[in-house]
Amino acid sequence: MASDPQSAANQRIVEDLVSRLRRRQVVGSRATALETLLVLRQVISKARFSNIDQLTDVIRSVGRRLVEAQPKEHSVGNTVRKVLHHIREEYHTASGPPAVESSFSIAKFVLQGQPRRQTVIPKSEARVPLKENDPDDPDSFARVLKPVLMEAIQDVFDELETVYDNIAKNAKDHIHSDEIILTLGMSKTVQSFLKSAAHYRNYTVIVAETAPSFGGREMAKSLSSAGISTFLVPDSSIYALMSRVNKVILGAHAILANGGMFATSGSLLAATAARSYSTPVVVCAGQFKLTPLWNLYHEYGALDFGDPSAVLGFEEGDLVDKVDVVNPYYDYVRPELLDVFITNYGDHPPSSIYRLLKETYDDEDNEL
Amino acid sequence: MSSSREGAGGADGSADGPKSRGLRIFSHFGLPKTPGHQIKGDIHPAIIKLGLQFSEFKICGANARCIATLTAFKTVIQDYVTPPHNTLSRHLMTHLSPQITHLVNARPMSVTMGNAIRQLKLEISDSDIDLPEQDAKDELCQKIDNYIRDRIIIADEVIEDLAVKKIKEGDVVLTYARSSLVEKILLRAHSQNKHFSVIVIDSRPLLEGKTLLHSLTSTIPPIPCTYALLPALPSLITDADVVLLGAHSLHANGSVYSRAGTAMVAMLAKEHSVPVMLCCETYKFSETVMLDGFGKNELAPVKFSPGAPKSNSNLEVLNPLYDSTPASCITAVVTEVGLIPPTSISSIPLALGRTTL
Structure with missing residues (x-):
């Protein structure tokens, strides 16, 4: 199969993304999800397969x-899982008898009453009988299935494209007039959420600047330019200001199966401080951040480390040799510290994340 | 009203015009003082110098500011001449008041300075009318020296002895920013050949932890140090065996007013069952009650946030300097009268004898 020119082309695309991921040229959950999806689309369109197992193996x-x-970058794996899930779904609708209306779905349950596209419109295309492992024409299976698969991938694309809007559309139900919101770091999801709420409400945002990346400064600039009253404070004053904060809104890097999350470092401090004042903590995140993983053994978020020179630069030359410098990217925030996840599939408490995962991915893909 | 709004508006002077909503809740924060503020009345040059050092944060920290103030007052007292038809015990305080006001204008008064000045007032009014002027002044200077010696220097040594005992061989000590007392404790423990390592947590606006790092690593052999900013704390707190913190002041309800960020270090340490030891001389006790770090605070001057975006009509850059740690997050307070729970603060003045406080 490696001699196949098409699969060689596939190899190239995959290797290209692999090296860009390694070099951190593609970062951020949404960017990596989009890139992964592009690669998968290429791979599927070029792949040769004559039954569903061959296809899933390739993917x-x-x-x-x-x-x-x-x-x-958990969203890479999540996107692959999601695509696999969609492929199987398409395969089942294309081959077997029309599936019975799926059992109770918590995502649909939460969304009920909202005019959304949650009901899958049955595809009424002329059904070509799907034949697996056809000895006469081994490509027939792929030929029939590929257009459907492309459509399914397009759906995932569309979802990623609209994820910010879909999360932000209910922002006004979560942020009320004259509230004081605390946030930190630079999260595009939170940014669009807050900006959307600003169309309806007058409120104040306190942004912790989130050293050493100072994503909060960027966030504060962007929010204030959208006309939101914004205060930029150092991370050290989160606790002092928390007594005046009505709500903490955070972004997530990945949502885990137990309802906890990985998020920009600083999130755990803010969430813990919020709990000591009984301030609700709201997390805005797209569904592609749902990750079927557990983090039971890492009490702390020392999972990935950034550049130490951002913390202690070479201008402190004599110290650099003698001192260990720690600069983790992420915190692990326990589910007890969080109140709600606002996703593009409705609002969910941390305790129902496991259920959402079951609906989003197939169990067999948890380990790719 | 307008002046208080200006206060929170920062030093850019553009306080007029439509300011952002929500500003008023921050309006009571102390105004970051611009250096070279107006000199009103007969201010002694030593005080003018000190005022500049305060407003430029050249002298920073509760102990350093108190010692510097008292030392400057000694010069003021020595240069003072009682006007005719007056007595030193009645008139000296009216001479000192504008000096104090000048210092307060440079930076809000610390609790330590307040306590020391109150003591000084007491000593002045108690000074013997019949004493020759020079003798009375010498006696006051002697009393100031005694105060510095007893309440700060000797107190620190006792606290060092007590706290060092709590650092065991192989411990990892975590501290936040830089407290002069914690620094002395760590250096003392090191000089006793204890082997331990230190995690220094730091944060803007002041990044004082770097100063602590310099002094800890310039010992021979250097103390093994780890340095991280506050958001990285959750990754490091699990390694710590004990947390040592300093304080600006300690209040009657047991809450600790200290450098912004201290509260979160103590909170997380408590959550991970790491003992939090607060090192604090008894002269830092205040009889007032502090409920949160919001009611009373002070803002750092703009020069401490070089990379931050400029304030505009919608964006305000605030750098609070302090926060308040609830008593529940503190395991023990190390004072020169022993290790006590933070809620027993109010019994200490009695233990020391009220009249000498």
Whole structure:
């Protein structure tokens, strides 16, 4: 199969993304999810397969390599899982008898009453009988299935494209007039959420600047330019100001199966401080951040480390040799510290994340 | 009203015009003072110098500011001449008041300075009318020296002895920013050949932890140090065996007013069951009650946030200097009268004898 020119082309695309992930040229959950999806679309369109298992094997092996390239970008694996899930769904609708209306779904349950596209419109295309492992024409299976798969991938694309809008559309129900919101770091999801709420409400945002990346400064600039009254404070004053804060809104890097999350370092401090004042903590995150992983053994978020020179630069030359410098990217925030996840599939408490995961991915893909 | 709004508006002077909403809740924060503020009345040059050092944060920290103030007052007292038809015990305080006001204008008064000045007032009014002027002044200077010696220097040594005992061989000590007392404790423990390492947690606006790092690593052999900013604390707190913190002041309800960020270090340490030892001389006790770090605070001057975006009509850059740690997060307070729970602060003045405080 490696001699196949098409699969060689696939190899190239995959290797390209692998190296960019390794070099951190692609960072951020949404960016990596989009890139992964692009690669998967190419791979599927070029892949040769004559039954569903061959197809999933191809995708899984690509997924494995991408995940190994950068295990901390969980949305890569999530996108692969999601695509696999969609492929199986399409395969079942295309082959078997029309599936019975799926059992109770918590995502649909929460969304009920909202005019959304949650009901899958049955595809009424002329059904070509799907034949697996046809000895006469081994490509027929792929030929029939590929257009449907492309459509399914397009759906995932559309979802990623609209994820910020879909999360932000209910922002006004969460932020009320004259509230004081605390946030930190630079999260595009939170940014669009807050800006959307600003169309309806007058409120104040306190942004912790989140050293050493200072993503909070960027966030404060962006929010204030949208006309939101913004205060930029150092991370050290989160606790002092918390007594006046009505709500903490955070972004997530990955949502875990137990309802906890990985998020920009500083999030755990803010969430813990919020709990000591009984301030609600709201997390805004797209569904592609749902990760079927557990973090039971890491009490702390020392999972990935950034550049120490951002913390203690070479201008402190004599210290650099003698001192260990720690600069972790992420915190692990326990589910007890969080109140709600606002996703593009409705609002969920941390305790129902496991259920959402079951609906989003197939169990067999948890380990790619 | 307008002047208080200006106060929170920062030093850019553009306080007029439509300011952002929500500003008023921050309006009571102390105004970051611009250096070279107006000199009103007969201010002694030593005090003018000190005022500049305060407003420029050249002298920073509760102990350093108190010692510097008292030392400057000694010069003021020595240069003072009682006007005719007056007595030193009645008139000296009216001479000192504008000096104090000048210092307060440079930077809000610390609790330590307040306590020391109150003591000084007491000594002045108690000074013997019949004493020759020079003798009375010498006696006051002697009393100031005694205060510095007893309440700060000797107190620190006793606290060092007590706290060093709590650092065991192989311990990892975590501290936040820089407290002069914690620094002395760590250096003392090191000089006793104890082997331990230190995690220094730091944060803007002041980044005082770097100064602590310099002094800890310039010992021979250097103390093994780890340095991280406050957001990285959750990754490091699990390694710590004991947390040592300093204080600006300690209040009657047991809450600790200290450098912003201290509260979160203590909170997280408590959550991970790491003992938090607060090192604090008894002269830092205040009889007032502090409920949160918001009611009373002070803002750092703009020069401490070089990279931050400029304030505009919608964006305000605030750098609070202090926060308040609830008593529940503190395991023990190390004072020169022993290790006590933070809620027993109010019994200490009695233990020391009220009249000498």
